[in-house]
Amino acid sequence: MRHTQLGRSGLKVSTACLGTMNFGSSGGCDETEAARIVDAFLEAGGNVVDTADAYNGGDSERIVGRAVRGRRDSVVLATKAFLPQGPGPNDRGLSRAHLTRALEGSLRRLGTDHVDLYQCHQWDDSTPIEETMAALDGFVRSGKVRYIGCSNFTAAQIVESQWAAQRAGGTPFVALQPQYSLLARSIEAEILPVCRRHGLGTLVWSPLGGGVLAGRYRRGEAPQAGTRMARLKASPMPMARAWADGLLNEPNLVIAEHVAEAAAGLGVTPAAVALAWVRRRPEVTSVIVGPRTLDQLRDNLAGLDLPLPPEVAARLDEVSRPARLAPADGTRAGG
Known part of the structure; x- marks a missing residue:
């Protein structure tokens, strides 16, 4: 597995990142299987393991911490904060408090004295960004954090954050975690150019579009019982149902059919083609894969190694390009 620099920093990261949102009983991956996944990922040359304090009530961090014990120095350990950790008004957000x-909670659960990459899970409208960046800079100066990043920030929010750090002579972000796949290409318009300008590498999440690009769902058919989309559509949370409905729309399922067609022609899985398309994008530093089983990890890593023929990549570019993204040669986009 190749390694590359993360943004405008000296940190070397693998081109695949292990996402651990599924680690824990409520995520569908128990600790025994999670340990096997971590072992195989590290043995394959991966070094970035990403988690968050909100994943499965902190179980993901606990499992990750135990899984990397004894080889902590060879792992780029990343976690995130923002989401609620309690019922109080100060138990969420990006305030210093x-x-x-x-x-401190993440360090305790991870069983370590520092985090290599500490990330803001999302923007906080209620906290001045100057306060957030000053707090993060203090963590870096204390040695408890090595580098800082953000997740799901807009282009304007990235710029505000970097300017706030610059004005205070503090630590800037070196990484962004955005959603990116053949189904979600909006970051190409503004966010990726801003990342280049301001020195942020990208660790992209949901490269399989919630499993839609893996060929698990078809037009005119309800999601099969036990699939992720079936669980989301049956969720009591309106946001979960809305997210599933947004993924399982007609245009997305058409794109998934093109991916399946390309995969059949290459003799590989649709997931492999979708991952290979994301991995070949020059703006992508690392692709986050979130397996629930060891077999899924192996399939994901194989897809990231797949050499995608230029004509296949060009066709997928065409059929998935949003209307607001003009093709590079200025011709009218299809699809």
Whole structure:
């Protein structure tokens, strides 16, 4: 597995990142299987393991911490904070008060004295960004955090954050975690150019579009019982149902059919083609894969190694390009 620099930093990261949102009983991956996944990922040359304090009530961090024990120095350990950690008004967000408690909690669950990459899970409208960046800079100066990043920020929010750090002579972000796949290409318009300008590498999540690009769902058919989309559509949470409905729309399922067609022609799985398309994008530093089983990890890593023929990549570019993204040669986009 190749390694490359993360943004405008000296940190070397693998081109695949192990996402651990599924680690824990409520995520569908128990600790025994999670340990096997971590072992195989590290043996394959991967070094970035990403988690968050909100994943499965902290179980993901606990499992990750135990899985990397004894080889901590060879792992780029990344976690995130923002989401609620309690019922109180200061138990969420990007305030200095919450981030300080959140970091201490993450360090305790991970069983380590520092986090290599500490990330803001999302933007906080209620906290001045100057306060957030000052708090993060303090963590870096204390040695409890090595690098800082953000997740799901807009282009304008990235710029505000970097300017706030610059004005204070503090630590800037070196990484962004955005959603990116053949089904979600909006970051190409503004966010990726801003990342290049301001020195952020990208660790992209949901490269399989919630499993839609893996060929698990078809037009005119309800999601099969036990699949992720079936669980989301049956969720009591309106946001979960809305997310599933947004993924399982007609245009997305048409794109998935093109991916399946390309996969059949190459003799590989649709997931492999979708992952290979994301991995070949020059703006992508690392692709986050979130397996629930060891077999899924192996399939994902094989897809990231797949050499995608230029004509296949060009066809997928065409059929998945959003209307607002003009093709590179200025011709009218199809699809």
